[in-house]
Amino acid sequence: xxxxxxxxxxxCQNCGYHAPKWMGKCPDCGEWHSFLEEAHxxxxxxxxxxxxxxSRPSPLPINDVEMEDERxxxxxxxxxxxxxxxxIVAGSLVLIGGDPGIGKSTLLLQxxxxxALQKRRVLYISGEESIRQIKLRxxxxxxxxxxxxxxxxxxxxxxxxxxxDMLPEVVAVDSIxxxxxxxxxxxxxxxxxxxxxxxxxxxxxxxxxxxxxxVGHVTKEGNIxxxxxxxxxxxxxxxxxxxxxxxxxxxxxxxxxxxxxxxxGVFEMKESGLxxxxxxxxxxxxxxxxxxxxxxxxxxxxxxxxxxxELQALVTASSLGVPRRTILGLDHNRVSLLVxxxxxxxGFQLFNHDIFMNVVGGVKVDEPAVDLGIVSAxxxxxxxxxxxxxxxxxxxxxxxxxxxxxxxxxxxxNEACKMGFERCIIPGxxxxxxxxxxxxxxxxxNTVSExxxxxx
Numbered sequence: 001x002x003x004x005x006x007x008x009x010x011x012c013q014n015c016g017y018h019a020p021k022w023m024g025k026c027p028d029c030g031e032w033h034s035f036l037e038e039a040h041x042x043x044x045x046x047x048x049x050x051x052x053x054x055s056r057p058s059p060l061p062i063n064d065v066e067m068e069d070e071r072x073x074x075x076x077x078x079x080x081x082x083x084x085x086x087x088i089v090a091g092s093l094v095l096i097g098g099d100p101g102i103g104k105s106t107l108l109l110q111x112x113x114x115x116a117l118q119k120r121r122v123l124y125i126s127g128e129e130s131i132r133q134i135k136l137r138x139x140x141x142x143x144x145x146x147x148x149x150x151x152x153x154x155x156x157x158x159x160x161x162x163x164x165d166m167l168p169e170v171v172a173v174d175s176i177x178x179x180x181x182x183x184x185x186x187x188x189x190x191x192x193x194x195x196x197x198x199x200x201x202x203x204x205x206x207x208x209x210x211x212x213x214x215v216g217h218v219t220k221e222g223n224i225x226x227x228x229x230x231x232x233x234x235x236x237x238x239x240x241x242x243x244x245x246x247x248x249x250x251x252x253x254x255x256x257x258x259x260x261x262x263x264x265g266v267f268e269m270k271e272s273g274l275x276x277x278x279x280x281x282x283x284x285x286x287x288x289x290x291x292x293x294x295x296x297x298x299x300x301x302x303x304x305x306x307x308x309x310e311l312q313a314l315v316t317a318s319s320l321g322v323p324r325r326t327i328l329g330l331d332h333n334r335v336s337l338l339v340x341x342x343x344x345x346x347g348f349q350l351f352n353h354d355i356f357m358n359v360v361g362g363v364k365v366d367e368p369a370v371d372l373g374i375v376s377a378x379x380x381x382x383x384x385x386x387x388x389x390x391x392x393x394x395x396x397x398x399x400x401x402x403x404x405x406x407x408x409x410x411x412x413x414n415e416a417c418k419m420g421f422e423r424c425i426i427p428g429x430x431x432x433x434x435x436x437x438x439x440x441x442x443x444x445x446n447t448v449s450e451x452x453x454x455x456x
Contacts, residue, residue: 010035016191038186073169073211076114079266079276080107082305083238083251085259088170091209092258093202095176095231097216098240103249103267103274104215107240108172109134109143110273111213115170116145123168127154127178127188141273154188156181156197160204167208173201175215198233231255242269242362248283249274250363253303263303264363281308281419284361290389294381297421298373298393299412300365306408306415308392310360311370313377318354329359330374331366338374338397345401345448348382369406371397372425375448376455385456392416392424393455401448405429413437425454 010019013036015029025032072087081087084094098104112122126134134150149168153159156179163171173179177189179197186192198214205212214234231237235257242249251265266277277283285308289295294313299306318324327335335357342348355378359365372395380387394412396404405427413424414437423441431444445451
């Protein structure tokens with residue numbers, strides 16, 4: 001088809017913002033020097049819109065819609081199945097993001113291998129590596145199967161034809177930023193290419209019933225590179241988190257149309273690949289020091305799973321005009337708010353102290369149920385008094401210093417009981433409606449000052 005009319009505009013490669021002329025700074029995301037010129041063929045848009053009008057479905061009353069049981073493919077890797085909500089849904093589109101070198105390709109190869117061992121036909125498409133490089137990695141991981149097919153390809157048209165001809169059950173595309181659609185003049189990895197490739201792969205998955213995994217690179221802010229529309233187009237968004245210098249990796253679901261969000265799976269990186277961790281609480285507490293100021297254990301709910309986590313705080317006198325607040329794994333603003341509550345309600349003079357906080361194991365916690373644990377860890381370090389061993393601290397803190405009730409208390413306490421904890425500090429409102437748990441002493445508190453009297 002000959003191009004009739006072409007329009008040129010500038011697109012932010014970080015967020016997808018369109019502008020008629022080049023701009024130094026994106027007004028939407030604030031990124032500098034991120035605009036690139038792209039040519040958009042208007043006749044292709046009108047052709048696609050005409051095709052859409054011809055295939056328009058007829059609306060139905062909701063009572064007449066036929067329901068079918070959701071068919072899931074169980075992988076056999078329990079942590080991955082948990083994050084997906086019980087397995088892979090046929091025809092779903094899953095996006096996996098993570099830092100370079102974190103283990104995304106390794107994880108997908110192991111997933112496809114587990115499916116191939118079930119005699120399922122799977123296809124691994126790499127746009128970054130040759131098939132010989134994939135073979136080298138598979139030998140290191142011990143992945144050998146006749147049902148696992150590999151190919152190196154970046155042409156979107158070739159990938160579509162390949163999937164429609166073979167009809168495998170699961171396809172992995174590594175990565176979406178390398179896929180190239182010939183009808184667009186922009187380079188691979190640009191906003192237009194990524195958006196078009198994702199849209200066509202989504203339509204391919206829904207039409208054929210093939211489940212497709214997409215690997216996406218992340219920006220320096222930790223978000224998946226490309227337009228924000230990308231996360232809305234797919235069914236599930238998974239983030240593979242962790243530090244390359246540490247052996248632990250966390251797979252987190254931030255969006256899932258077929259299961260609960262905020263589920264996490266914990267893996268350990270070994271020479272032979274990623275190995276799932278069945279009991280993350282024991283892992284995160286395995287090296288916890290006992291009877292040391294600044295350390296406290298709290299419980300967080302990640303999806304349906306309770307996790308026992310160690311919070312560490314270090315409070316030292318500062319010689320700077322503005323003391324430092326270095327927070328890892330927690331919301332910085334939330335910690336600052338709790339420090340202000342401590343200064344007001346407890347009389348602690350923290351304005352001239354540096355405060356460092358860390359969640360051991362690289363886990364990120366954003367629920368308010370760990371507020372009391374944060375205050376307890378900071379208080380313990382500031383007073384240089386350790387918290388008694390096998391003590392769990394739970395509770396949300398308000399601006400007036402009151403301790404508010406939290407959800408799923410019994411689930412958290414049962415996990416703590418399994419790990420051998422003997423005492424738990426919980427909100428008084430939760431204690432009134434809580435059943436007695438054997439071998440555990442539960443203490444209800446209503447204010448932060450009352451909490452410190454119990455702890456110290």
